[in-house]
Amino acid sequence: MEDVYLSLGSNIGNRERYLHQAISMLGNDSGILVDKVAHFYETSPVGGVEQRAFLNTAVKIATRYQPEELLQKIHDIESELQRTRTIHWGPRTLDIDIIFFGNQKIQNQRLTIPHPEAFNRLFVLMPIQEIMDESLPQFSKINQTISQFPDKDQEIHKINSADSFDDSIKTSIRKLLTTIGEDPDRSGLKETPDRVARMYGEIFSSIGIEDFQDYKLFDEPIKDSKMIMIKSIPFYSMCEHHMMPFWGTVNVGYLPKDGKIIGLSKIPRLVDFVSHKLSLQEKITDDVLSQMDKILSPQGVAVVVDARHMCVEMRGVKKTGSVTRTTKFSGVFEQDPSLRQEFLQSI
Numbered sequence: 001m002e003d004v005y006l007s008l009g010s011n012i013g014n015r016e017r018y019l020h021q022a023i024s025m026l027g028n029d030s031g032i033l034v035d036k037v038a039h040f041y042e043t044s045p046v047g048g049v050e051q052r053a054f055l056n057t058a059v060k061i062a063t064r065y066q067p068e069e070l071l072q073k074i075h076d077i078e079s080e081l082q083r084t085r086t087i088h089w090g091p092r093t094l095d096i097d098i099i100f101f102g103n104q105k106i107q108n109q110r111l112t113i114p115h116p117e118a119f120n121r122l123f124v125l126m127p128i129q130e131i132m133d134e135s136l137p138q139f140s141k142i143n144q145t146i147s148q149f150p151d152k153d154q155e156i157h158k159i160n161s162a163d164s165f166d167d168s169i170k171t172s173i174r175k176l177l178t179t180i181g182e183d184p185d186r187s188g189l190k191e192t193p194d195r196v197a198r199m200y201g202e203i204f205s206s207i208g209i210e211d212f213q214d215y216k217l218f219d220e221p222i223k224d225s226k227m228i229m230i231k232s233i234p235f236y237s238m239c240e241h242h243m244m245p246f247w248g249t250v251n252v253g254y255l256p257k258d259g260k261i262i263g264l265s266k267i268p269r270l271v272d273f274v275s276h277k278l279s280l281q282e283k284i285t286d287d288v289l290s291q292m293d294k295i296l297s298p299q300g301v302a303v304v305v306d307a308r309h310m311c312v313e314m315r316g317v318k319k320t321g322s323v324t325r326t327t328k329f330s331g332v333f334e335q336d337p338s339l340r341q342e343f344l345q346s347i
């Protein structure tokens with residue numbers, strides 16, 4: 001088995017969570033053993049694209065895969081974690097590069113090892129320096145490159161655990177509890193910051209990600225004129241005005257074009273995707289419609305959302321039980337009142 005060093009980076013959404021997920025997905029692969037993981041580093045973006053700062057780390061793994069096979073595994077993990085390739089060196093939920101693969105030197109269309117940019121990137125070298133065996137020939141070159149790196153060329157600093165997603169939420173919740181007059185150490189509240197951190201990880205899992213990707217399309221020889229509807233899809237979201245829950249049901253209808261359809265279970269997943277961020281009912285309605293349009297380019301889409309809002313029921317006007325309806329139509333649903341009526345009557 002060869003020792004392999006990988007560099008990982010993320011600058012969309014919950015960056016830390018993507019890095020942790022990627023490392024555990026590597027470790028769950030039967031052909032990969034994760035041996036060492038470096039600290040996480042906050043790094044300024046390198047490469048000329050204006051974008052958010054990255055979180056970078058590195059891992060040392062042992063693997064029975066050949067380099068090309070490992071590259072495929074890495075691409076699978078990147079896609080599972082919503083990586084898209086639009087802008088070269090642009091924002092990404094996750095990027096994994098193979099930096100060293102034992103002592104191998106590889107140069108072909110798909111793979112260059114050692115990674116050609118490694119020695120120009122402090123965000124690659126610093127985490128690797130931390131976990132690399134000092135006896136390896138690359139170690140002294142890494143040390144030397146780091147020591148000669150032009151000052152201020154690339155900003156990088158190691159983050160300590162207090163800056164991690166979970167820990168900083170825990171600290172904030174403790175502070176909030178104290179501010180509202182609570183004792184965060186009383187027995188009922190002791191574990192609350194920890195629970196909130198885990199809950200936020202789950203209910204805000206789509207923050208920063210624009211497009212839904214977890215779907216497959218089917219080409220079916222169906223007559224395009226038939227409407228496909230999925231009714232009463234439950235959703236839960238958090239309003240961006242008060243950070244309080246709003247929840248309800250989404251009804252989606254569409255008229256396919258060129259026989260292009262989406263797996264039915266993916267529409268509820270799309271609804272989950274758009275709700276797992278701070279949002280508004282109007283936004284959820286728009287997002288479901290625009291994602292359906294983008295994914296399927298259908299003849300038209302219809303979306304109706306019915307929801308109750310904690311911020312309306314529990315505070316302010318306190319109108320318990322009131323339901324808000326939002327609707328949005330595109331394509332043939334916009335143009336044809338009878339089709340719109342057919343949809344509205346059947347929900």
Ligand SMILES: Nc1ncnc2c1ncn2[C@@H]1O[C@H](COP(=O)(O)OP(=O)(O)OP(=O)(O)O)[C@@H](O)[C@H]1O
Pocket residue numbers: 071085087088089090095096097098099109110111112113114115116117
């Ligand atoms: N050592 C390597 N590790 C990962 N990918 C590599 C490597 N050498 C070549 N590649 C190729 O580079 C292609 C593009 O990779 P990717 O989309 O991650 O690029 P990038 O992140 O924009 O740029 P960079 O690779 O400079 O960080 C991959 O599909 C892969 O075939």
Ligand SMILES: Nc1nc2c(c(=O)[nH]1)N=C(CO)CN2
Pocket residue numbers: 008009010043044045046047053054056089090095123
């Ligand atoms: N700081 C930082 N900058 C980058 C990174 C990265 O991981 N960290 N990745 C890039 C493309 O691979 C481009 N620029």
